[in-house]
Every structure is written in C-alpha cells, then in structure tokens.
Amino acid sequence: MSIVLLKLLGYAIGSVVMYWGLLLLLVAPWALALLLVVLLNAGWNQITGKTDEWQWFLSWTESVMQVVHRLKFEWLGWIPGILIQIWYAGYAAHLVNTSALEKPSIDAIALQFMGVMGIVTAAAIFYWLYRLVVEVKLARWIYILVSGISLIAYFVFLQQPQVAKVLGESWQQIFAALLAAMT
Numbered sequence: 747m748s749i750v751l752l753k754l755l756g757y758a759i760g761s762v763v764m765y766w767g768l769l770l771l772l773v774a775p776w777a778l779a780l781l782l783v784v785l786l787n788a789g790w791n792q793i794t795g796k797t798d799e800w801q802w803f804l805s806w807t808e809s810v811m812q813v814v815h816r817l818k819f820e821w822l823g824w825i826p827g828i829l830i831q832i833w834y835a836g837y838a839a840h841l842v843n844t845s846a847l848e849k850p851s852i853d854a855i856a857l858q859f860m861g862v863m864g865i866v867t868a869a870a871i872f873y874w875l876y877r878l879v880v881e882v883k884l885a886r887w888i889y890i891l892v893s894g895i896s897l898i899a900y901f902v903f904l905q906q907p908q909v910a911k912v913l914g915e916s917w918q919q920i921f922a923a924l925l926a927a928m929t
Contacts, residue, residue, distance in 0.1 A: 750841060750842070750845045750857060750860060751860045751863070751864075753841060754838055754841065754860055754861060754863070754864030755863075755864055755867060758834065758864050758865075758867045758868035758871065759868075759871065760834075760921060761830050761831060761833075761834040761868045761872060762868070762871050762872045762875055764830055764920070765826065765827050765830050765872065765876075776807070776810075780807075824873065824876060824888065824892070827872055827873070827876065827892070828892055828895055828896075830872075831865070831868060831869055831872065831892060831895070831896040831899075832895065832896060832899040833913055833916075833917060834864075834865070834868055834896070834917065835865055835896050835897075835899040835900040835903055835913075836899070836903045836909065836910050836912075836913025836914055836917065837910075837913055837914040837917035837918070838861045838864050838865060838900055838903075839861065839900050839903030839904045839907075839910035839913075839914070840903070840907070840910040840911050840913065840914025840915075841861070841914060842857045842858055842860070842861040842904065843904065843907050843910060843911075845857050846858070858904065861900060861904075862897065862900065865893070865896045865897055865900050866893055866896075866897070868896070869889065869892045869893040869896050870889070870893070872892075873888065873889055873892060
C-alpha cells in the first residue's frame, strides 16, 4: 500500500509539473520569436550598416501583454489546472481501483483514503505554487472549489472504472513520453 501512496503523491507533483510545462509551451514560441527577431535584426543591420532598432517587436509584445492583462490571466490561469487535476483524479481512481481488487474491505477503504490524500495534496501544491509564481491573491474559495471539483471527479471515476482506466492510461503515457524525451 505504501507503493500506491508514493505513486499517488509522485503523480500529484507531476500534475503541477504538467501545468507549468503547458504554460512554458505557450511561452516558448514567444521566446523563440524574440531570439529570431534579434538575430535577424542584427544580421540586417550588419548587411545594411544601419542601426535600426526592433521596436516594432516590443510594441507588438506590449499589445499582446495588454490583451493578456485584460483577460485577467491570473484569475483565468487556474482553469487549465482544474482540467489537469480532473485528469489526475482519473489516474488516481484507476490506480486505487486496480490496487483494491483483491484486498479486504478495510484495505480498500484505506486505499480510497490515500487517493483522497493524493487529490488534496495535488490541489494544495498546485495552487500554492500558482499563487506564489503568479503573485496573485486567490481567495480561499478557489482552493475549496478546486479541491472539491477534483474530489467529486475522483469519486465519480471510482464509480466509472472504464473512464478512470482511459484517463489513467493516457496519464501514464504522457509521463512516459516526457521521461523518454528528457533522457
């Protein structure tokens, strides 16, 4: 049972990594575009002998940042996190279902409690880090909302083992692909 708890907590931390990886994936094209603009501008200035600045890129970036600010990203940015937490709840429910198949009822209840601990831990770490990085004050109701939605999804997935199986297998495939890409 301790292996199940370690897997649940490990993937809970993995859900946080997945969110910030998704965010980085959205920011990476801008960073690459910035590098490309700087290199092209330097090459163009070398060829023409001019010292033109690339202010147009800065003004474009400024307008994009204003749009993001108008969307209130710090308040909307946690919505993908809820989806990732629900996906993690599917993985946790699948792991608990498969681990509790041939266990006595008291062990099955303990496994379900471990699943609840994993869900609450994932939500707490996730939104604590989100609040720390984005530097926004989120009301306590958001933590309760996210944990509540994740827990409801977990209990629904416990009753729907086929859906939990699909979510759990896709969760493991994503992490296996990420680990393979990093090595």
